[in-house]
Amino acid sequence: MRRFPRKKITSVERAGKHLLIKLEGKLCLVIHLGMSGKMLLLPKSSPPPKHTHLVIHFKEFAEKLCHNDPRRFGYIHAVTGDGLRNLDCLLKVGPDATQLTKKRFDRMVKAKHRMIKPLLLDQSFIAGLGNIYSDESLHKAKIHPRRLSHTLRSSQLDSLRLAIRTTLRQAIVAGGSSLNDETYLNVDGELGRFQLQLRVYGREGERCFHCGRTIRKIIVSSRSTYFCPRCQPAQKR
DNA sequence: CTGCCCCCCTGTCCGC
DNA sequence: TGCGGACAGGGGGGCA
Numbered sequence: 001m002r003r004f005p006r007k008k009i010t011s012v013e014r015a016g017k018h019l020l021i022k023l024e025g026k027l028c029l030v031i032h033l034g035m036s037g038k039m040l041l042l043p044k045s046s047p048p049p050k051h052t053h054l055v056i057h058f059k060e061f062a063e064k065l066c067h068n069d070p071r072r073f074g075y076i077h078a079v080t081g082d083g084l085r086n087l088d089c090l091l092k093v094g095p096d097a098t099q100l101t102k103k104r105f106d107r108m109v110k111a112k113h114r115m116i117k118p119l120l121l122d123q124s125f126i127a128g129l130g131n132i133y134s135d136e137s138l139h140k141a142k143i144h145p146r147r148l149s150h151t152l153r154s155s156q157l158d159s160l161r162l163a164i165r166t167t168l169r170q171a172i173v174a175g176g177s178s179l180n181d182e183t184y185l186n187v188d189g190e191l192g193r194f195q196l197q198l199r200v201y202g203r204e205g206e207r208c209f210h211c212g213r214t215i216r217k218i219i220v221s222s223r224s225t226y227f228c229p230r231c232q233p234a235q236k237r
Numbered sequence: 238c239t240g241c242c243c244c245c246c247t248g249t250c251c252g253c
Numbered sequence: 254t255g256c257g258g259a260c261a262g263g264g265g266g267g268c269a
Binding site for chain 3: 033131180184201
């Protein structure tokens, strides 16, 4: 990793699942946390934890910011000048999941002939949704994860769009989802609380809070997928 | 275009 | 107590 000494951070932004730390002089760090990545503020004096790949030192704070990622599925790009606008991983970022308009979402989804869950996970289609929040959104909207996108009615698409927005908003308020292995921690090293509100994700064999039916787990496009067979029935054919 | 399979990597958990 | 296998919040690539 190159060194960018004595640069002031001018802004911190987000593009889908990418974190953008912009520095003076058209420098930018583009960070993706992958599955196990964390950004942790730690005391200057403490040794960086195992699997720390980048440390940002601050002149005026008592902490340093450590990027930690045991599985190394994440990455960091350091770009200069026009590099940011040409960065391949950013060019592929679709419209943000929290900013979807009814008109556009309808048009986008109906134009595809794909199962809805993998479509929601496709970051070039919609940016920001991962496995947990896709399942939660589909349950909230009462849509089966294998439902084909072009067969969804407009009313269902509106339910889904709002379910996505609500799910993400609630998850953010709750500080994110820290599952059993506590891989997710916020920048202060604290656990999230949204795992306590999950309605389907990770609840195989437990009862649906809405109808009481047993939550099932299936594999959809090689991702674990949780849903309620009664609330989210498969499409009749 | 879409789905399916494999890969990347480390840590944890479960059954034997 | 050890050991092998399955699995995990993501994403990319090859192939049918």
